[in-house]
Amino acid sequence: xxxxxxxxxxxxxxxxxxxxxxxxxxxxxxxxxxxxxxxxxxxxxxxxxxxxxxxxxxxxxxxxxxxxxxxxxxxxxxxxxxxxxxxxxxxxxxxxxxxxxxxxxxxxxxxxxxxxxxxxxxxxxxxxxxxxxxxxxxxxxxxxxxxxxxxxxxxxxxxxxxxxxxxxxxxxxxxxxxxxxxxxxxxxxxxxxxxxxxxxxxxxxxxxxxxxxxxxxxxxxxxxxxxxxxxxxxxxxxxxxxxxxxxxxxxxxxxxxxxxxxxxxxxxxxxxxxxxxxxxxxxxxxxxxxxxxxxxxxxxxxxxxxxxxxxxxxxxxxxxxxxxxxxxxxxxxxxxxxxxxxxxxxxxxxxxxxxxxxxxxxxxxxxxxxxxxxxxxxxxxxxxxxxxxxxxxxxxxxxxxxxxxxxxxxxxxxxxxxxxxxxxxxxxxxxxxxxxxxxxxx
Amino acid sequence: xxxxxxxxxxxxxxxxxxxxxxxxxxxxxxxxxxxxxxxxxxxxxxxxxxxxxxxxxxxxxxxxxxxxxxxxxxxxxxxxxxxxxxxxxxxxxxxxxxxxxxxxxxxxxxxxxxxxxxxxxxxxxxxxxxxxxxxxxxxxxxxxxxxxxxxxxxxxxxxxxxxxxxxxxxxxxxxxxxxxxxxxxxxxxxxxxxxxxxxxxxxxxxxxxxxxxxxxxxxxxxxxxxxxxxxxxxxxxxxxxxxxxxxxxxxxxxxxxxxxxxxxxxxxxxxxxxxxxxxxxxxxxxxxxxxxxxxxxxxxxxxxxxxxxxxxxxxxxxxxxxxxxxxxxxxxxxxxxxxxxxxxxxxxxxxxxxxxxxxxxxxxxxxxxxxxxxxxxxxxxxxxxxxxxxxxxxxxxxxxxxxxxxxxxxxxxxxxxxxxxxxxxxxxxxxxxxxxxxxxxx
Numbered sequence: 001x002x003x004x005x006x007x008x009x010x011x012x013x014x015x016x017x018x019x020x021x022x023x024x025x026x027x028x029x030x031x032x033x034x035x036x037x038x039x040x041x042x043x044x045x046x047x048x049x050x051x052x053x054x055x056x057x058x059x060x061x062x063x064x065x066x067x068x069x070x071x072x073x074x075x076x077x078x079x080x081x082x083x084x085x086x087x088x089x090x091x092x093x094x095x096x097x098x099x100x101x102x103x104x105x106x107x108x109x110x111x112x113x114x115x116x117x118x119x120x121x122x123x124x125x126x127x128x129x130x131x132x133x134x135x136x137x138x139x140x141x142x143x144x145x146x147x148x149x150x151x152x153x154x155x156x157x158x159x160x161x162x163x164x165x166x167x168x169x170x171x172x173x174x175x176x177x178x179x180x181x182x183x184x185x186x187x188x189x190x191x192x193x194x195x196x197x198x199x200x201x202x203x204x205x206x207x208x209x210x211x212x213x214x215x216x217x218x219x220x221x222x223x224x225x226x227x228x229x230x231x232x233x234x235x236x237x238x239x240x241x242x243x244x245x246x247x248x249x250x251x252x253x254x255x256x257x258x259x260x261x262x263x264x265x266x267x268x269x270x271x272x273x274x275x276x277x278x279x280x281x282x283x284x285x286x287x288x289x290x291x292x293x294x295x296x297x298x299x300x301x302x303x304x305x306x307x308x309x310x311x312x313x314x315x316x317x318x319x320x321x322x323x324x325x326x327x328x329x330x331x332x333x334x335x336x337x338x339x340x341x342x343x344x345x346x347x348x349x350x351x352x353x354x355x356x357x358x359x360x361x362x363x364x365x366x367x368x369x370x371x372x373x374x375x376x377x378x379x380x381x382x383x384x385x386x387x388x389x390x391x392x393x394x395x396x397x398x399x400x401x402x403x404x405x406x407x408x409x410x411x412x413x414x415x416x417x418x419x420x421x422x423x424x425x426x427x428x429x430x431x432x433x434x435x436x437x438x439x440x441x442x
Numbered sequence: 443x444x445x446x447x448x449x450x451x452x453x454x455x456x457x458x459x460x461x462x463x464x465x466x467x468x469x470x471x472x473x474x475x476x477x478x479x480x481x482x483x484x485x486x487x488x489x490x491x492x493x494x495x496x497x498x499x500x501x502x503x504x505x506x507x508x509x510x511x512x513x514x515x516x517x518x519x520x521x522x523x524x525x526x527x528x529x530x531x532x533x534x535x536x537x538x539x540x541x542x543x544x545x546x547x548x549x550x551x552x553x554x555x556x557x558x559x560x561x562x563x564x565x566x567x568x569x570x571x572x573x574x575x576x577x578x579x580x581x582x583x584x585x586x587x588x589x590x591x592x593x594x595x596x597x598x599x600x601x602x603x604x605x606x607x608x609x610x611x612x613x614x615x616x617x618x619x620x621x622x623x624x625x626x627x628x629x630x631x632x633x634x635x636x637x638x639x640x641x642x643x644x645x646x647x648x649x650x651x652x653x654x655x656x657x658x659x660x661x662x663x664x665x666x667x668x669x670x671x672x673x674x675x676x677x678x679x680x681x682x683x684x685x686x687x688x689x690x691x692x693x694x695x696x697x698x699x700x701x702x703x704x705x706x707x708x709x710x711x712x713x714x715x716x717x718x719x720x721x722x723x724x725x726x727x728x729x730x731x732x733x734x735x736x737x738x739x740x741x742x743x744x745x746x747x748x749x750x751x752x753x754x755x756x757x758x759x760x761x762x763x764x765x766x767x768x769x770x771x772x773x774x775x776x777x778x779x780x781x782x783x784x785x786x787x788x789x790x791x792x793x794x795x796x797x798x799x800x801x802x803x804x805x806x807x808x809x810x811x812x813x814x815x816x817x818x819x820x821x822x823x824x825x826x827x828x829x830x831x832x833x834x835x836x837x838x839x840x841x842x843x844x845x846x847x848x849x850x851x852x853x854x855x856x857x858x859x860x861x862x863x864x865x866x867x868x869x870x871x872x873x874x875x876x877x878x879x880x881x882x883x884x
Contacts, residue, residue: 338783
């Protein structure tokens with residue numbers, strides 16, 4: 001592996017700023033790594049090496065002119081192929097959108113470019129960011145799924161093809177592929193990153209998320225992307241969150257973690273239970289098992305009702321003009337979604353503030369919730385795995401991060417998920433940093 | 443009529459600040475006026491004269507101590523009985539809520555009290571702010587409706603019982619009673635006034651509105667009530683709108699008015715058409731007839747779908763525990779609402795930004811839209827009148843004001859409605875001031 005492929009974004013951006021690395025060299029190293037690993041991993045839906053190299057040369061030329069550099073100047077980033085790019089196709093993982101060329105960059109892509117990033121290419125998504133798998137395979141074992149729906153982004157980062165990638169989560173599409181691929185996957189609070197220019201499935205649930213190989217990189221990318229945008233109706237107006245600075249600052253006290261088994265805990269496999277039980281023992285007094293009262297399996301039903309009703313409304317053109325070319329599972333989802341009563345949909349939405357209140361009771365007493373990211377390591381390639389461990393937190397719009405700190409009995413990555421209070425995204429990363437250091441030094 | 447009953451809020455607040463009037467005297471004059479007119483008008487659902495007088499005495503005592511005074515110090519205000527008051531019952535116009543005593547003031551009531559207002563009493567609403575009339579009669583003719591659903595608020599202001607009153611609009615419940623009763627009725631842009639503590643019918647449509655006998659009073663009250671509140675999920679974060687100052691400032695140029703006949707224009711009666719045709723002729727070049735392309739009767743269907751679906755979800759307890767004590771019309775509405783598909787509801791919501799875009803095309807070229815507030819003067823007491831002239835503007839969340847500047851052939855008030863751009867509330871009042879002066883001097 002050439003040196004550039006091992007760099008984190010933070011290291012590489014510093015090296016570019018210092019003049020000890022060119023963006024061109026870094027992108028060439030990433031392309032070389034892709035050349036080695038792509039035949040097995042298949043993370044990319046669109047990649048034009050010449051266009052990536054041109055962007056890198058332009059970034060280097062900007063630096064050579066002595067211009068001020070953005071925080072991601074020259075850093076290659078992969079972008080999930082449901083996120084619009086004006087200079088590359090965006091095909092949303094469906095043949096119905098084959099050849100689609102957006103006119104404009106999505107808001108997040110515009111922010112990446114403004115920060116100096118090189119958009120390396122478009123990563124594979126499942127069909128319309130739902131359940132039908134794309135071509136990507138798990139970099140740790142090609143017979144296993146990388147998880148979905150942000151399959152290519154997680155796999156590309158895990159395989160060392162790119163230091164950073166963007167994805168989206170409507171159920172578990174960040175935390176699950178991050179867990180299966182053994183990278184960091186961060187889903188911020190709902191409403192912090194604008195979604196304009198991204199395939200809409202569910203306004204209530206869709207959230208942009210990030211993949212990286214370290215917490216510093218997660219903080220750097222989050223700080224670049226988070227911010228108000230009036231074109232997203234759920235965008236929150238709030239002061240800029242200083243992620244990078246917060247992560248450099250030690251927490252005033254060791255965080256207290258609430259070990260929460262939700263109603264889907266029963267789905268975890270035996271090696272996961274063993275790994276989590278050891279983890280909690282290792283954390284000792286810093287971690288306390290907590291029951292979240294009032295959270296029943298009804299929360300998962302609410303999520304499905306909201307997601308399927310909103311998906312049916314958003315994918316109406318696909319249904320009307322080509323549903324026979326959608327996967328059977330997506331056709332069934334849309335057919336169900338079209339029959340949901342507004343009454344049941346709105347009743348499900350009214351459950352959300354009640355669930356947030358229940359979880360907030362815990363987060364008032366603890367710094368973060370510690371919980372599995374998946375029910376085990378990556379299953380075989382024919383599915384993208386059970387999303388149930390992301391559902392509750394996505395429904396509540398809470399920030400969640402999957403940390404690659406555990407291994408399963410099969411020695412594949414096992415994700416550990418930390419969940420924070422809504423808007424407490426920077427504090428969540430601080431707790432994650434503490435946990436990571438605690439486990440490394442233990 | 444005693445002098446206090448004729449005062450505007452602006453005049454009275456100035457007199458109190460100057461020491462030439464006491465709040466007690468003003469409230470006594472209002473109570474005397476209520477004594478004269480209430481047997482015929484029946485505007486009040488709850489009125490405790492002693493409690494009103496106590497509040498007035500407390501306001502006078504505050505002033506006597508030399509404390510700083512709020513903008514509504516000592517001003518009596520009527521509050522629609524779907525708006526919670528911690529010191530008075532709030533029964534929402536239904537026997538199902540008889541004896542209901544809220545624990546907390548609604549956000550708008552808290553703002554009124556913080557501004558120094560005296561909450562005079564609770565005004566009659568139709569059943570759950572929908573269509574079944576309450577006991578209130580039109581102050582100009584007791585055989586006619588005052589309009590609904592903010593019946594008591596409009597009638598109380600029109601009858602000189604109180605200078606200011608609060609209402610709400612989900613379809614036409616501010617502009618219609620204002621038009622029928624011959625007062626100013628202002629529905630600001632959706633999201634400017636917080637709705638916490640108010641009976642929720644439809645989050646997408648519910649808007650707090652104001653009644654007064656002059657534009658200065660509308661500006662004074664709007665400036666007091668408008669402002670962000672995190673407890674209303676649709677609250678807009680924006681700088682304070684200086685209504686009072688804007689209204690004192692002459693517009694830089696004479697506003698240009700777009701005379702818009704929507705698809706419901708055909709419902710207007712012949713005297714209304716004649717009055718509007720004369721008005722437009724009188725305005726000459728300041729007013730131009732404009733067709734709003736893309737606005738079809740589908741907008742009215744969208745409104746009904748959204749309103750009835752959201753009402754069914756919000757009034758679920760009333761349906762489950764006492765629907766037989768609701769009016770047949772409300773029972774039918776709720777039964778329809780419960781059967782609406784989420785798909786149709788969400789499709790209706792997606793029409794809204796498109797309609798706003800159509801109307802915004804006009805409002806980019808004109809200062810305001812001029813259009814009828816109702817299809818004619820107040821009809822007989824057995825209905826609250828046709829709401830169709832409020833529907834489109836409520837659906838689009840645009841600010842609208844009904845101005846009592848016309849009379850029908852029966853010499854009853856006929857409302858003229860001005861509609862502004864979303865967020866252009868202060869400019870709308872400025873256009874209204876210009877129009878009022880133009881018609882008075884013509």
